[in-house]
Amino acid sequence: MNIQDYKGIYVFIQQVDGKVAGVSHELLGKARELAQKMETKVTAVLLGYQVSGLCGDLASYGADKIVLVDNKDLEIYSTRPYAYAVCKVIEHFKPAVLLYGATAIGRDLAPRVAAKIRTGLTADCTKLDVADDGTKNLLMTRPAFGGNIMATIICPDYRPQMATVRPGVMQKIKPVEDASAPVDNFAVEIPESMKDVQILGVVKKESHKIDIQDAKILVSGGRGMGCAENFKMLEDCANALGGTVSSSRACVDAGWVEKDIQVGQTGKTVRPDLYLACGISGAIQHLAGMEESNLIIAINKDETAPIFDVADWGVVGDVTKIIPLFTEGVKKAIAERNK
Amino acid sequence: MDFKLSAQQEMARTLFRDFAEKEVKPLAQEIDEEERFPTETLEKFRKYKFMGIPYSKEWGGAGCDTLTYEICLEELSKVCATTATMLSAHTSLGTWPILKYGTPEQKEKYVRKLCTGEYLGAFALTEPNAGTDSSAQQTKAVLDGDHYVLNGNKIFITNSGYADTYVIFAMTNKSLGNHGISAFIVEKNFPGFSVGKEEKKMGIRGSSTCELIFENCIVPKENLLGQEGKGFSIAMATLDNGRIGIAAQALGIAEGALDETIKYVKQRKQFGRPLAKFQNTQFEIADMVTKTKAAQLLMYRAAIAEDEKPRYSEEAAMAKLYCASTAMDVTTRCLQLHGGYGYTREYPIERMMRDAKITEIYEGTSEVQKMVISKYAFK
C-alpha cells in the first residue's frame, strides 16, 4: 500500500428511516477542521435506499462532496451489506481518514470494515487532531480503563485511518443555507452471499424505567424538594437528560417516592456518570451510596450542606426554581444538537 | 508451613463472597427485623449446590475440603450470621454424623438427600435440664420390637420446623450414664414427633430455634445411628466438627464488623476531619484487625486439622473460644466507633454485636472450650 495514494477525510453518514444521526453532523463539523489542517476535502459517504434527498443537508453541515450508495439492499442497516459497500467505497476512493459515529451501528460496521481492509480502528474517540510532525497522521484520543486513563493512538502504516467518535463530543458547524455539493452516485451490487442475516422485524423501544444502579444519569431529590408533587420536575429533568430519578431516604420515609429508588446506606449504592443532587443535604448515610459517582453536581439552599463537600460543582439556590429552568435549557441544547 | 490458600480455595472464596454480597446481604436486615427464616436463601443454597460442600461427590456433595466449607461460613457471616447458622447446622450437625456413623443404607437414604439439598438437616442434643451438662439426658428411647419409642423434649434446636431430618440423642440405658445414650435419625413425619414453641432470640433472629417434643414417637430400629450406647461420643465428635463452623461464623462476624467500620470511619467527620484521622480510631482498628487475623489463623488451623488428624478437639476448641471472644470484642468496639449511629438499626453493626454473642454460647460455651483446652494442657 502506498499511503500517499490515500487522500481526503471521509465521514460515514448514519441515516435511519431517512434521518441523519446527529453524530454524523458533528463528524462533518470536526472533519472540516481536520481537513484544514491536512489541506484536504471532506466527503460524506451516504448509504441507504432513496436517500438522495439528504445530500443538501450534508452539504450544509460541511461536506465538500458526497458519495452516495443508493441500493434497496441498504434500506435497513445490516452488517455485511453495509460493510461490503463501505469496503467498495474505500477501495475505489482511497480515503486517508474515515470517521464513524460510535453508535450501535458504527461500532458494529467499522470493526468489520477494518478487519476486511486490514487497517486500524480506534474506538470511541473523544478527541481528534492532526500530528504536526510532518506526517499529518490522525491523532485519535480515547478513554480506557473505564475512563480512568486517556490514550492517544495513531495508525501510521495503514489507510484509511479509521475512528469511531462518541456522539455529543464534536461540534457541528452552523448549517450553511442553500449549500450544495457534488454527488457521486456510486453503484455497488451487494452479492447474495453477503445477505446472510435476515431481518424478521424492527421494534421501536418503549422508554422503560431502569434500575437506578444501572442508570448513567441520576437526578436525585432530597428533603429540599419540599413535597411529592415537586418530584414531577425531577422526572421532567431526568427525561430531558436521558436519566432516571432517585432519592434520599428522607423522601422515602415521607412517602413521596418508592423505596426502590433510594440511594444510600439503607438504599442502593450507585455510581452513575452524573449525579445531580437536588435539595439533598448529604447525610453521611446518603454520601455512602453515591460519592463514587463520576460527576456530582449539587443544588442546595444551605451552603454548609455536606453534599457540597463531595460535589464537583455546587450551586447555592432554590432547587425548585432552578431545575425547571435547567430542564428547559437541556431540552433546547438537545434540540439544537439534533437539528 | 504454608500460609497461602490454593488457587482453588481462592476461587471458592470469590464465589462465596460474591454470593454473600449479592444474595445474602440484601436480606440480612430484613430477616433480622422480621425474625424470618430465609427460605429463599435456602432455595438458592440448593440451586447452587451449597448443601454438602465438604462431603464427597459419591454422596452428592461438592467434594471440597473442610477449609473451603469453613471459608463459606466465614464469608456468609461477614454479611449475615443467621444465614451461616442455617447452613452450618445443616452441614456440620445434621449431615456429618450420619455420613460418619451411618450404615450404607442410612447414607443412601439420608446423606444423599441432605447433600443435594432435598432435605434440610438438624441436630438435637440440648434439653431443658441438659445444657452444658449434656450427659444428663432425660429423653428416653425404649426398644419395642422393630422400633424404638421416644419420649421427652429438646430445646434450642436450630433449623427446627424447617428440617426434614433430625439427629436426636436419647437415653437407652439410664444406669450406664454417658454410655447409655444413643443417637437416632428422626424424620419430621414420624408419628409422635412435633415441633413446639419458637424462641425469641437476641441475635441470629432469622434462624429457626424451637422446642422438639417426642410423645411416644415411633422410630424404626434401623434409624438407630451407630451402636446403642455410642450416642454421647457421636455427639461430642459432631460438636468438635461443628465448633470449627461456629469459629468460622464468629470470625466472619468480626471481619464484617471491621469492613463496615473501616468504611464508616473514613466517611464520618467530627471536629472537621474523618474519624479515621484520629489516633484513637487508628489504634482501635489496628488492634482489632490484628486480633481478627490471629483468630483466622486459629480457625484455618483447626479446619486443616480436621482433614489431617483423627482427633482435633483441642484445635477446634481453641478456634471457637478465640474467634467467639474476638467477635464479641470487635463488634462492641466497632459499635463504639460508630457512636450513636451504631446504636440505631440503620447500620448493621448493632445486629452484628447481637449476633456475635451466640457464638460464645452455642455448640459449647466458651467455658466448655476452656475445659477442653485445659484438659489437653494438663495432660
Add this chain to the structure above:
Amino acid sequence: MNIVVCIKQVPNTNEVKIDPKTGTLIREGVPSIINPDDKAGLEAALRLKDSQGAHVTVLTMGPPQAETALREALAMGADEAVLVTDRAFGGADTWATAHTIAAAVEKLPYDLIITGRQAIDGDTAQVGPQIAENLNIPNISYAEEIKVEGEYVTVKRQFEDRYHILKAKMPCLITALSELNTPRYMTPGGIVDAYQKEIKKITRADLDVADGDIGLKGSPTRVVKTFTKSPKAAGTLVSNLNSQEAADYILEKLKEKFII
C-alpha cells in the same frame, strides 16, 4: 451444537483508582474478573446447553494467568477450555487479536461463537465483529436475546432506539450484552471439577498465521501517549447566582463534560 465462547480476563475497572499524588493508575490489588459482557455470553451459551444440549468451549487469549478466568468458566459449567497464549501474541491491537483468535477458533469445531460486546478495560467492541470477518461468517452484535432453532439462530439485536429481530444460519458470531441475562454462580463442586480438568493451550506454533499479522507487529494502530485525566479538583461552590444563571451554569458544566 458446538458453541465457542470467547472471554477476556480484565481488571475490575470499578476498583481501579488513580493515585492522587502521581496521577497514575493503581493496579495493585485490583482483582481480575471475567469481562461482564463475556460472562453474559457464557451464560447464554450455558442456557442453550441446558435447554437443548451443546458442547461449550471457552477460549481466551492472554498471559498464563488468564487460566483463572477459564477455570471460573469451567466451574460455571463450560465443558472445555482453551488458552491462546504466546509471547508472540503480545502487544496485539484489536485487528491482530481478532486475527489470532480467529485462527485459533478454526482449530475447533463451532456452530455458534459468542463474544461479549466489549471489554471494560478497552471498551472497543471491535474484536467480535472482526473475528467474524476473519472467519467469513455473519455476525450479530449487541444481542439481548438468543434463540436457536435447527441450523438457525434468532437474535434480538439492540440499537439506541429500537431492536431488530435477526435470523442467521449458523455458523454465526454473536456479541452479547450484559443485559442479556444474569450469569449463574459457579458451584463449589464445579470449582473442584474445574481444577481437575486440563486446559488446552494453543501457541504460535499451532497457528497458521503470518508473523506480520500477529502481536505488536501485526497491529495497525500504535499508542503514542497515555495520560490520566486531571485528578478530581476540589469542588467549586457558587452562591451568588440567580436561578436562571444557576441553571445556565449547570448546563455549561454538563456541556464541558459532554453529558449533553
